[in-house]
Amino acid sequence: MSQNHGIVIRGDGSLILFGLHNHYQLDLPPRLMSKLAPEEYRYTVHQINKLLANDIFRNFLCFLTGCFPCLCTAGLTLLPSILLNKVTKKKIRRVLEKENIRIYNGLDMNWSLVSQKFGSSVEYCLQIEFISKPVSIGPD
8 A cells, every 4th residue: 555545554552463563652643633533543553552462462372382382293282272272363354343343434544453574573563544435526
């Protein structure tokens, strides 16, 4: 997505597990200043951060527990951590869908969780796309 059509919000957390950050910044991006109330932005990001605070720590503990016997089980002990990460991503997408229906679709915006490649790693970022309304040209 080009810079003119959307905004990508990268995580700023100290823990990244399977590309998913444990925190996103609550500061409103400058490009959204005149389009969105800061309270609405903070509310949405706070909901995501709250969900991540609960799930990422549990996923991290499961990951650490799975690392110890990993060599003996050919990596199968990491499977629960990977599955928990998928569940967390699904929960984030559900929160974003509800928020899109609640407010953002009416403001011609759409939030989504997307994977972006940064350097040699892949991270999950929040993306805000601006929906353009179809222009109807015709007689009145």
